[in-house]
Each structure stands twice: as C-alpha cells, then as structure tokens.
Amino acid sequence: xxxxxxxxxxxxxLLSNKRELSLHIFFPVIVVLLVISLFGGKPALYGEAFxxxxxxxxxxxxxxxxxxxxxxxxxxxxxxxxxxRKLERSDILMVTEIPSDFSEKITEGQSPQLNVWQRxxxxxxxxxxxxxxxxxxxxxxxxxxxxxxxxxxxxxSPHFQEEKELEAFMDSFFRASLWNPGTIITxxxxxxxxxxxxxxxxxxxxxxxxxxxxxxxxxxVEEKNQKILERLSSSGLSKGEILGGKVxxxxxxxxxxxxxxxxxxxLLLNPFTPLTFFKTFIFSLLVITSISLxxxxxxxxxxxxxxxxxxxxxxxxxxxxxxxxxxxxxxxGTIIEIINFFTVSFYANRGLxxxxxxxxxxxxxxxxxxxxxxxALIFLVICLYIFSSADS
Amino acid sequence: MIQVKNLYxxxxxxxxxxxxxxxxxxxxxxxxLGPNGAGKTTxxxxxxxxxKPDRGQIRIGGYSVLxxxxxxxxxxxxxxQEIALYPELTARDNLIFFALMGxxxxxxxxxxxxxxxxxxxxxxxxxxxxxxxxxxxxxxxNLAVSIIHExxxxxxxxxxxxxxxxSRAAIFEILNRFKKKGVTxxxxxxxxxxxxxxxxxxxxxxxGHIIALESPHSLKKKFNPLGQISFExxxxxxxx
Numbered sequence: 202x203x204x205x206x207x208x209x210x211x212x213x214x215l216l217s218n219k220r221e222l223s224l225h226i227f228f229p230v231i232v233v234l235l236v237i238s239l240f241g242g243k244p245a246l247y248g249e250a251f252x253x254x255x256x257x258x259x260x261x262x263x264x265x266x267x268x269x270x271x272x273x274x275x276x277x278x279x280x281x282x283x284x285x286r287k288l289e290r291s292d293i294l295m296v297t298e299i300p301s302d303f304s305e306k307i308t309e310g311q312s313p314q315l316n317v318w319q320r321x322x323x324x325x326x327x328x329x330x331x332x333x334x335x336x337x338x339x340x341x342x343x344x345x346x347x348x349x350x351x352x353x354x355x356x357x358s359p360h361f362q363e364e365k366e367l368e369a370f371m372d373s374f375f376r377a378s379l380w381n382p383g384t385i386i387t388x389x390x391x392x393x394x395x396x397x398x399x400x401x402x403x404x405x406x407x408x409x410x411x412x413x414x415x416x417x418x419x420x421x422v423e424e425k426n427q428k429i430l431e432r433l434s435s436s437g438l439s440k441g442e443i444l445g446g447k448v449x450x451x452x453x454x455x456x457x458x459x460x461x462x463x464x465x466x467x468l469l470l471n472p473f474t475p476l477t478f479f480k481t482f483i484f485s486l487l488v489i490t491s492i493s494l495x496x497x498x499x500x501x502x503x504x505x506x507x508x509x510x511x512x513x514x515x516x517x518x519x520x521x522x523x524x525x526x527x528x529x530x531x532x533x534g535t536i537i538e539i540i541n542f543f544t545v546s547f548y549a550n551r552g553l554x555x556x557x558x559x560x561x562x563x564x565x566x567x568x569x570x571x572x573x574x575x576x577a578l579i580f581l582v583i584c585l586y587i588f589s590s591a592d593s
Numbered sequence: 594m595i596q597v598k599n600l601y602x603x604x605x606x607x608x609x610x611x612x613x614x615x616x617x618x619x620x621x622x623x624x625x626l627g628p629n630g631a632g633k634t635t636x637x638x639x640x641x642x643x644x645k646p647d648r649g650q651i652r653i654g655g656y657s658v659l660x661x662x663x664x665x666x667x668x669x670x671x672x673x674q675e676i677a678l679y680p681e682l683t684a685r686d687n688l689i690f691f692a693l694m695g696x697x698x699x700x701x702x703x704x705x706x707x708x709x710x711x712x713x714x715x716x717x718x719x720x721x722x723x724x725x726x727x728x729x730x731x732x733x734x735n736l737a738v739s740i741i742h743e744x745x746x747x748x749x750x751x752x753x754x755x756x757x758x759x760s761r762a763a764i765f766e767i768l769n770r771f772k773k774k775g776v777t778x779x780x781x782x783x784x785x786x787x788x789x790x791x792x793x794x795x796x797x798x799x800x801g802h803i804i805a806l807e808s809p810h811s812l813k814k815k816f817n818p819l820g821q822i823s824f825e826x827x828x829x830x831x832x833x
Contacts, residue, residue, distance in 0.1 A: 428673040
C-alpha cells in the first residue's frame with residue numbers, strides 16, 4: 202500500500218506542476234502536428250520537374266499537363282535564364298526545354314524534339330522524368346497517327362462531313378481509352394503503410410516515453426540529496442518499497458504521457474481501431490516499465506541531478522538514433538544493427554509498428570515482450586543491489 | 594532509552610566515529626556538539642538506522658538498531674538538516690503523505706496533520722505549497738513531519754540553522770512540549786547558547802571521539818568555576 206501512496210504522490214506532483222504538465226501535453230501536440238504538416242496525406246516521395254516552354258502552343262501545354270498528372274510530380278515552368286542560374290547553383294539537376302516548333306511538328310505527325318539540360322545524370326527524378334517524357338511523347342504521337350489514319354479512312358464516309366465532327370469523335374475515342382486502359386496497374390504497398398505520419402508514430406511514442414520517464418531520474422537524485430529518500434527509509438520503508446514506489450511512480454507518469462500521446466494521435470491521425478488502441482496501450486505499459494527501471498537505475502548511480510540529466514539525454518539520443526526509431530540500417534550484419542539489439546527503442550518500435558501499422562496481434566510479439574521484460578528484470582536486480590537511500 | 598556501546602564507523606576512508614559509548618535517559622534532551630567533521634551527523638545517522646556501523650552496539654527503546662531496525666524505525670523520528678519535504682506539495686499534503694508512510698490510516702493521517710499544523714503555528718498555511726513558505730516555516734514543517742507519528746525518540750540534525758528568532762522559539766517550544774511528554778531528543782547544533790538553554794546533557798565530539806559528556810551547567814562549573822568565560826569559549830577550548 203505504501204508503494205502505491207508513494208507512486209501516486211509522484212503523479213500528484215506532476216499534475217500540480219502546471220509548467221511540467223503543459224510540457225507533457227503541448228510537446229506531443231506540436232511534434233505530431235509537425236509530422237503531419239511534413240508528411241501527412243502526401244506520398245512518401247515526390248519530385249519536381251522544370252520546363253522551359255519556348256513553344257507556348259496547345260500541344261505543348263497538353264504535353265506539360267500530362268506530365269503534371271503523374272502522382273507526386275510537381276511541374277514548374279521557368280525561363281531560360283532562370284534555368285541556367287538554377288542549374289549553375291545546383292538548385293535543380295535537370296530542365297526540359299520544349300522547342301518553338303514542338304506544336305507544329307506534333308500536329309503534322311513528325312517526331313518532335315525535346316532538349317534536356319542536366320547536371321551529371323540529372324538525379325533519380327531526372328532519370329525518371331526522361332523516361333516519362335519519352336512515354337508521353339510516344340502517347341501523343343500515337344494519338345496523332347491514329348487521328349490521321351481515321352481521317353484517311355473517313356474521307357469518303359458520310360459520317361464525318363466536317364472536320365469538327367471528326368475531332369469530337371477522336372477526342373471521345375481517346376477519352377474512352379483512358380477510362381479503359383489496355384494495361385491495368387494494381388498498386389499493392391508493402392507493410393500496408395498508410396501514411397508517413399502514421400509510419401513515424403511508433404518512433405514518436407517510443408521517444409516521448411523515453412524522454413519523459415528517464416528525465417524523472419533527476420527528481421530521484423534531488424530527493425536522494427535532499428534526504429527525502431533517507432526520511433522515507435527512517436519512516437519504515439524498506440529498500441524494495443522505496444524502489445518499487447519510484448518505479449511505479451514512473452509507470453504512472455509514463456502512462457499519463459502515453460494516454461496524452463494516443464489521444465492526440467487518434468484525434469489528429471486516426472490510426473487506431475478500439476482494438477489496436479487497446480493492444481498498443483497494453484504493449485506500451487511493458488515499454489514504460491522497462492524505461493522506468495532504467496530511469497531509477499540512472500537515479501541510483503548519479504550523485505548530482507545534472508549527472509542524471511546528462512545520462513537521460515544520452516540514453517534518449519542513443520535510443521532515437523538507434524533502435525530503428527526513424528531510420529533502418531542500410532545493410533544487415535553491421536555493427537549498427539548489432540547495437541540496435543541493445544536498445545529499448547528497438548523492441549518498442551518493432552512492437553508498436555507491428556500493432557499500429559500492420560495491425561498485428563500481441564501474441565505475435567512474444568520475443569519483443571520477453572526482451573522488454575528481461576531489460577526490466579536486469580535493471581531491477583541491479584537497482585536492488587546498488588540502491589542506498591543514504592550516500593554511504 | 595538509548596544505549597550506545599563501543600560504536601565505530603569509517604566513512605569514505607576516514608574514521609568518523611571512533612569507539613564511543615554513552616546512554617540517554619527517557620525524556621532527556623541530549624546535545625551532540627562539535628566542530629565540522631567531528632562525527633555528530635554520522636552518529637545521528639547511525640542511531641537513526643540510516644547508516645550501518647562497522648562495530649558496536651546500539652539499543653533504542655529496547656530494540657537493537659542492527660538486528661531490529663524496522664522496530665526501531667517505528668519508534669523514532671528523524672529531522673534532517675536538509676528540508677526533506679516535497680516542495681511542489683502543500684504543507685498539509687506533505688504531513689499526510691509522511692503520516693501514511695509512517696503507517697497511519699488515511700483518515701487518521703488527515704486528523705493528525707490538522708492537529709500538528711496548529712501545534713507548529715502553520716494552521717493558516719496548510720494549503721500552501723512548501724516552495725512558497727518562508728525558511729522558518731519550512732524548518733517548522735520539517736520538524737512536524739518527523740513527529741507526526743508520535744515517536745518515542747527524536748533525532749534532529751541542526752534543526753534551527755539559518756532561521757529567524759520567532760521560528761527558533763517555536764521549535765524550542767515544540768521540543769519542550771515533547772520533552773514533557775517523555776520523548777527522548779538527540780540534537781546536534783553549532784549554536785552553543787542553544788545547547789546550553791535546551792539540553793539536559795551534551796556530548797562534545799572531536800575527531801570521532803567524545804571528549805566531554807556532562808550537563809552544560811556541570812561543564813561550566815568544571816572548566817570555569819569563577820564564571821568568567823562563556824559556554825562557547827569552553828567548547829572552543831575543548832575542541833582546539
């Protein structure tokens with residue numbers, strides 16, 4: 202019972218401190234909003250295509266419009282001078298020039314010419330754009346050829362007495378071909394990734410939990426130096442009760458932070474069903490317990506609050522840089538990948554990604570849960586061994 | 594009430610307590626005096642079960658500090674030199690929390706906190722956060738937390754350091770009230786006039802040894818029969 206009173210006291214202190222409380226609430230809101238504004242609802246990658254339109258005719262405009270229809274590609278029309286300057290400064294890597302005779306040639310059924318200026322290979326987007334230019338030109342040429350064929354064939358036909366009638370027919374014909382394309386492409390995204398914002402969500406949850414809980418180590422050291430823990434000890438609390446109370450206090454504070462994060466992300470990103478919310482909450486409790494014990498460990502080994510603060514900062518940074526929080530190692534079997542196995546964030550992120558993004562089940566996360574429980578147990582044993590309420 | 598026999602403690606490579614023996618009667622106010630590093634605070638922390646001695650025996654209220662530390666903790670109160678309170682909690686919440694930690698039920702803890710706030714003259718400050726209280730009020734509250742569970746023995750480490758005369762007088766009043774109730778008080782201080790006024794007996798410590806153990810009155814009589822020098826001067830002479 203004393204452990205619970207001790208833990209609730211820590212939560213009460215957090216709730217009574219308006220400044221700290223506002224940080225717990227507003228920081229997650231700001232970070233989630235930032236991620237949404239950066240990545241939310243947009244494709245994972247997008248490119249920019251730059252054109253110099255020397256022609257200005259309808260077919261040239263039609264060509265640019267068709268390029269612009271490609272999902273994720275943003276088209277900019279610039280003049281020759283701007284293009285030269287941007288290329289010189291490496292602001293852009295490739296520009297496509299539409300020559301002044303483009304419309305004339307394409308209307309006559311001749312192959313038009315495009316001029317491409319690029320730095321080096323023109324970058325990945327440039328390479329894709331070259332191929333895209335070719336296919337759009339081929340598509341437009343095919344349509345012109347088809348129109349000529351139909352025109353020749355229809356010369357003696359009573360159906361097309363006027364040029365306009367033929368144009369209207371061909372237009373409807375090409376539109377119909379767009380609605381019923383010869384090749385149907387079905388997009389199937391690996392890992393069922395919804396949006397980049399949701400993709401980052403597990404990392405954000407893990408990081409906030411690590412930051413907010415490990416930073417409690419400072420308070421632990423302050424209480425130790427202020428002889429509050431000593432007073433608790435002389436009040437009759439055993440070493441285990443004091444440590445248990447501090448760990449449970451961290452768990453309460455971590456759970457409070459978690460609920461804020463989950464509610465904010467549910468409201469802003471809507472990534473959960475009630476079931477995935479529940480599973481995420483349960484799994485996160487194990488993550489919180491592991492981090493809470495690491496926080497108490499930092500408190501046990503630090504003599505000054507500043508030392509605890511630095512230890513928390515370093516642990517938080519290592520866990521954000523490693524553990525597949527926001528990036529994955531490029532190659533397998535590297536040292537980075539091996540170090541990843543020793544971070545809490547690795548197991549936390551794997552579990553949360555499985556639950557939130559892939560809709561996985563808790564039973565599929567036995568390895569991750571065992572790893573987190575093992576981390577918690579190891580730090581509990583170490584803390585029980587090294588903790589002393591007095592600096593003896 | 595308290596028996597200490599051949600107590601020895603090394604601390605950070607230094608002998609902090611070197612074979613000291615003394616006993617304290619029930620209801621006595623016992624002063625531990627000495628210069629910085631004399632071993633007063635270490636003695637107090639060993640008596641209050643916070644530190645373990647390397648050698649020696651201590652019994653408080655019939656319980657062995659080494660073998661029955663939990664029993665000892667139930668009958669003692671400790672008032673550290675530091676303000677060992679939660680600054681973000683109110684005075685009342687601090688009292689209730691430590692009463693709960695001392696084993697009181699919640700309703701009882703609330704009742705006790707109300708009584709003790711009146712006793713230390715902070716009945717109007719109960720709902721204020723500790724961080725907003727004055728230094729003297731914090732000291733009084735620090736003492737109140739250590740007596741809320743009505744201990745039989747109270748250990749105090751320089752409880753009046755850096756406070757105003759009013760708060761000091763309030764603390765003396767509380768201690769005298771406790772003495773009348775039969776509570777044994779062990780008290781360390783640097784203020785000689787305070788020790789002379791409050792303590793029944795004092796032990797003067799230097800380099801981990803007890804170099805004098807008598808009542809202030811006897812010490813004055815012994816070292817200054819003509820009454821020409823003060824108690825403080827006697828202390829300085831002994832600890833030179």
